[in-house]
Amino acid sequence: MHKIFIDGRAGTTGLRIEQRLNNRRDIELLRLPEDQLFNTHARAEMLNTADVSFLCLPDDAAREAAALTTNPASVIIDASTAHRTQPSWAYGIPELGAAFRTAIQTGKRIAGPGCHSSGFIALVKPLVDSGLLQKDAQLSCLSLTGYTGGGLAAIAKYEDPSRTRGDDLSAPMQYALEQQHKHLPEMTTFTGLTHAPVFCPIIADYDCGMEVTVPLHGKSRFAVLACYQEFYANAAMIRASEGLGSRPASHMRGRDSMEITVEGHDDRLLLVARFDNLGKGACGAAIQCMNLAIGADESEGLVV
Numbered sequence: 001m002h003k004i005f006i007d008g009r010a011g012t013t014g015l016r017i018e019q020r021l022n023n024r025r026d027i028e029l030l031r032l033p034e035d036q037l038f039n040t041h042a043r044a045e046m047l048n049t050a051d052v053s054f055l056c057l058p059d060d061a062a063r064e065a066a067a068l069t070t071n072p073a074s075v076i077i078d079a080s081t082a083h084r085t086q087p088s089w090a091y092g093i094p095e096l097g098a099a100f101r102t103a104i105q106t107g108k109r110i111a112g113p114g115c116h117s118s119g120f121i122a123l124v125k126p127l128v129d130s131g132l133l134q135k136d137a138q139l140s141c142l143s144l145t146g147y148t149g150g151g152l153a154a155i156a157k158y159e160d161p162s163r164t165r166g167d168d169l170s171a172p173m174q175y176a177l178e179q180q181h182k183h184l185p186e187m188t189t190f191t192g193l194t195h196a197p198v199f200c201p202i203i204a205d206y207d208c209g210m211e212v213t214v215p216l217h218g219k220s221r222f223a224v225l226a227c228y229q230e231f232y233a234n235a236a237m238i239r240a241s242e243g244l245g246s247r248p249a250s251h252m253r254g255r256d257s258m259e260i261t262v263e264g265h266d267d268r269l270l271l272v273a274r275f276d277n278l279g280k281g282a283c284g285a286a287i288q289c290m291n292l293a294i295g296a297d298e299s300e301g302l303v304v
Helices: 012-021 040-049 059-068 098-106 115-130 147-158 184-189 221-231 279-294
Strands: 002-007 027-030 052-055 075-078 109-111 140-146 198-204 210-217 238-242 258-264 268-275
Touching: 002 012, 002 040, 012 027, 012 052, 012 147, 012 279, 040 059, 052 059, 052 279, 059 075, 075 279, 098 279, 115 140, 115 184, 115 210, 115 221, 115 258, 115 268, 115 279, 140 147, 147 198, 221 238, 221 258, 221 268, 268 279
Parallel strands: 002 027, 002 052, 052 075, 075 109, 140 198, 238 258
Antiparallel strands: 140 210, 210 268, 258 268
16 A cells, blocks of 8 residues: 655645545555645655655745655655756656656656646657657647646636626637746757747636647658657557547546647648646646556556
């Protein structure tokens, strides 16, 4: 029986992870009383008692929690941005290659990926690794997400019962227009690109689901699809297929897997990754990493 602690279980990611783990018979969830949730000493005790702790915290609080964890046997899975590009932390997408998977299985510090970046990296890294894309390629990325990707504040706004039909939130909205989005460092680091993409994230009035699109000129549709199918041939949670045409961005809602498709033709391609921003984009990815860290089947408790 593995002991699991969620530091920050009151947030969106923490709540979803707790819900997903409640019925697992191979783990014991450790919980602090409500009046101890922000007690540093109590948190430190839990972090060092647990076999695996999820950090569902703002970046600074996640750094503090990691520093509080001194037990060399304790595994930390950080869902924040704080450690994603730190060389000493494993990056939590095992499908990216054997080295990524081994680091998650054997390491004690695992950084969960960002939601937008999960789709971009899954689309771009195989092409860079194979030589179909040069590392100095200058790409763009359009990413449409449900409002749960914005956390509790966004959920409260979008689900406010006093909202009126046709208000400003009813239309999709671009954000991070200054091109300083917090996911950009990992989007370049783990694809091998030397240039960050021109990134256009969009939040819309639906709860869950993500559609990440990378346009590409002058590549063989057959070669790109073959690259994906070879790269993800043994992946439990990522599947690549021929173009499926239009799908709603919520198409993968409630699932923990990712669907990759190649749309268009040889002159102009659209590379598309669809997944749940709280599934493969956050909570599902974190649980997949936990499964690997404790020696369970990586899809245990997940919806493929």
